Amino acid sequence: xxxxxxxxxxxxxxxxxxxxxxxxxxxxxxxxxxxxxxxxxxxxxxxxxxxxxxxxxxxxxxxxxxxxxxxxxxxxxxxxxxxxxxxxxxxxxxxxxxxxxxxxxxxxxxxxxxxxxxxxxxxxxxxxxxxxxxxxxxxxxxxxxxxxxxxxxxxxxxxxxxxxxxxxxxxxxxxxxxxxxxxxxxxxxxxxxxxxxxxxxxxxxxxxxxxxxxxxxxxxxxxxxxxxxxxxxxxxxxxxxxxxxxxxxxxxxxxxxxxxxxxxxxxxxxxxxxxxxxxxxxxxxxxxxxxxxxxxxxxxxxxxxxxx
Amino acid sequence: xxxxxxxxxxxxxxxxxxxxxxxxxxxxxxxxxxxxxxxxxxxxxxxxxxxxxxxxxxxxxxxxxxxxxxxxxxxxxxxxxxxxxxxxxxxxxxxxxxxxxxxxxxxxxxxxxxxxxxxxxxxxxxxxxxxxxxxxxxxxxxxxxxxxxxxxxxxxxxxxxxxxxxxxxxxxxxxxxxxxxxxxxxxxxxxxxxxxxxxxxxxxxxxxxxxxxxxxxxxxxxxxxxxxxxxxxxxxxxxxxxxxxxxxx
Numbered sequence: 001x002x003x004x005x006x007x008x009x010x011x012x013x014x015x016x017x018x019x020x021x022x023x024x025x026x027x028x029x030x031x032x033x034x035x036x037x038x039x040x041x042x043x044x045x046x047x048x049x050x051x052x053x054x055x056x057x058x059x060x061x062x063x064x065x066x067x068x069x070x071x072x073x074x075x076x077x078x079x080x081x082x083x084x085x086x087x088x089x090x091x092x093x094x095x096x097x098x099x100x101x102x103x104x105x106x107x108x109x110x111x112x113x114x115x116x117x118x119x120x121x122x123x124x125x126x127x128x129x130x131x132x133x134x135x136x137x138x139x140x141x142x143x144x145x146x147x148x149x150x151x152x153x154x155x156x157x158x159x160x161x162x163x164x165x166x167x168x169x170x171x172x173x174x175x176x177x178x179x180x181x182x183x184x185x186x187x188x189x190x191x192x193x194x195x196x197x198x199x200x201x202x203x204x205x206x207x208x209x210x211x212x213x214x215x216x217x218x219x220x221x222x223x224x225x226x227x228x229x230x231x232x233x234x235x236x237x238x239x240x241x242x243x244x245x246x247x248x249x250x251x252x253x254x255x256x257x258x259x260x261x262x263x264x265x266x267x268x269x270x271x272x273x274x275x276x277x278x279x280x281x282x283x284x285x286x287x288x289x290x291x292x293x294x295x296x297x298x299x300x301x302x303x304x305x306x307x308x
Numbered sequence: 309x310x311x312x313x314x315x316x317x318x319x320x321x322x323x324x325x326x327x328x329x330x331x332x333x334x335x336x337x338x339x340x341x342x343x344x345x346x347x348x349x350x351x352x353x354x355x356x357x358x359x360x361x362x363x364x365x366x367x368x369x370x371x372x373x374x375x376x377x378x379x380x381x382x383x384x385x386x387x388x389x390x391x392x393x394x395x396x397x398x399x400x401x402x403x404x405x406x407x408x409x410x411x412x413x414x415x416x417x418x419x420x421x422x423x424x425x426x427x428x429x430x431x432x433x434x435x436x437x438x439x440x441x442x443x444x445x446x447x448x449x450x451x452x453x454x455x456x457x458x459x460x461x462x463x464x465x466x467x468x469x470x471x472x473x474x475x476x477x478x479x480x481x482x483x484x485x486x487x488x489x490x491x492x493x494x495x496x497x498x499x500x501x502x503x504x505x506x507x508x509x510x511x512x513x514x515x516x517x518x519x520x521x522x523x524x525x526x527x528x529x530x531x532x533x534x535x536x537x538x539x540x541x542x543x544x545x546x547x548x549x550x551x552x553x554x555x556x557x
C-alpha cells in the first residue's frame with residue numbers, strides 16, 4: 001500500500017498537523033509520501049523530508065498553489081492520488097476545504113475526522129459532536145481520509161526522504177484569493193498548545209480577557225473561548241474551542257467562566273487534565289473537570305497569576 | 309437569480325443523543341427532529357438575498373424520509389418559494405447527496421447554492437465541496453460573510469488562523485458557518501402561507517442517481533466517559549495539585 005499525506009504549511013514552515021497526520025498514516029502500514037503544494041515552498045519540502053518514515057516528498061511549487069485554494073489543490077491531489085491506496089490530510093480548515101473536493105473528482109466517499117486506525121480499511125470517527133463513535137469500513141479503491149490531529153502523536157524527526165518535483169499545474173480563474181486576516185499572536189497555536197486557558201460568557205466582556213492573558217503568560221498557554229464568548233463578540237472566532245470551532249486536547253485545559261455546553265465539551269473533553277473555575281456549582285463543566293474550583297473568576301484569576 | 313438551499317432533517321441540536329442498545333446507531337425514537345442548524349443559516353442567507361432584490365427565487369431541497377417535508381415546510385415558512393423532496397429511507401452519503409444536488413442544479417438552472425458546512429448528525433463536512441467538484445464550480449466554504457458584487461460573490465471564510473476572503477465566479481457553492489447570520493423565526497401567518505407553497509417529490513432513482521456507498525458503518529459505541537474529579541477549595545490547593553498530583557505545570 002502507498003499513502004499520500006497532504007502537508008499543511010504556510011509556504012515557509014511545515015505545520016505540526018502534518019506530523020500528526022503522518023503518524024495516522026504510519027498506522028495504516030504502507031509507504032508514505034508527502035505532497036507539499038504551495039509557492040516558494042522548497043523549505044517546507046526539505047522539512048517534510050526529515051520526518052521519520054517518509055519515503056518521498058512531492059513538491060508542487062507553483063503560484064496557483066500559493067494559498068492552497070481548493071479549486072487548484074483538488075485537481076492536483078486527484079491527479080497524483082490516482083496511484084495511491086490512501087490519501088490523508090489533517091482535518092484542519094485547509095484539509096476540510098480541499099480534500100472532499102479531491103475525493104469527488106476521484107468518485108469516492110471521504111472518511112472525515114478519524115481518531116483511530118483499526119486496519120487499512122477500517123477507521124473510527126466521532127459522530128453527533130462526539131456523543132458517539134462510529135467504526136466505518138470502506139471498500140473504495142482509493143481511501144480518502146481526514147485526520148483529527150489531536151488523536152495522533154506527532155511523528156518523529158530523523159528521516160531522509162528524497163524530494164521530487166511535480167510539474168502538474170492547476171491554474172484556474174473561477175476562484176480568486178483576495179486577502180487573509182490572520183490573528184497575530186506571540187502565544188502558541190490553540191491546536192498545538194500544551195496548556196490552554198479558555199474564557200466563556202462569565203468573562204463578561206473582551207477587556208476582561210486580559211486576566212486570562214496574564215495567567216497564560218505565566219504558563220506559556222494558548223487562549224481559547226467558548227462559542228458564547230465568541231458570539232458575544234468578546235474575542236475573534238478563531239479562539240473558539242468546540243464542535244464548530246477547534247478541537248483541542250492539551251495536557252492542561254483551564255475553563256474559566258464556561259458553563260460546559262455539549263458543543264464546548266465536544267471540543268476539549270479529550271484534554272489530559274481539565275480544570276474548571278466557575279461560580280455556579282451546578283455548571284455541567286464540573287462533570288468533566290479533574291479539578292473544580294467554585295469561585296468568582298475575577299477574584300481567582302489574579303490569585304492564580306500570583307501563585308504561578 | 310435562482311438560489312438553491314439544502315435542508316437536512318436531523319435530531320434537534322439540544323437533544324442529548326445516546327447510542328442504541330445493539331450498537332448500530334443512535335437511538336432517535338421519539339426524538340425531536342429539526343432543520344440542521346447550519347442549513348437554517350443557509351436558508352436565512354438566501355432569503356436575505358431575495359429580500360435585497362438580488363435573487364428572484366429560493367428553492368429548498370431536502371433529501372430524506374417523507375417526514376423531511378416538515379423541514380421543507382419550515383424553510384418555506386421562513387421565505388423559500390418552493391420545495392423539492394428527494395425521498396428515500398436510506399442513509400445517503402455525501403458523494404451521493406452531491407450527485408443528487410447536481411441533477412437538480414442542471415434541471416433548475418441554479419446560479420448560487422447555499423448549504424450548511426456540515427450536518428450535526430454525521431459531522432462529515434463534505435457535500436458542498438463535493439458538489440463544487442462535480443459541477444466544476446468554485447466553492448466558498450465555512451462562510452461568515454457573503455456579498456454579491458458585479459456578477460461575482462465575495463466570501464469571507466473562517467479559517468484556523470483567522471479569516472480568508474475569496475472572490476468566486478457564479479454559479480458558485482457557498483457553505484455556511486455559524487456567524488454568517490442569525491436565522492429568523494417563522495411568523496404564524498408565514499407558517500400558514502407556507503402550507504400553500506408547492507413541494508415537488510422525487511426519488512434518487514428518478515433522478516438517475518445510485519446512492520449505494522462503499523462505506524459501511526460496522527458499529528457505533530458511546531465515547532469513553534469522563535468522570536468528575538475533585539473540588540478544590542482555593543487557588544493555592546489547585547496550583548499545588550496541578551504541580552504535585554497531575555504534574556502538568
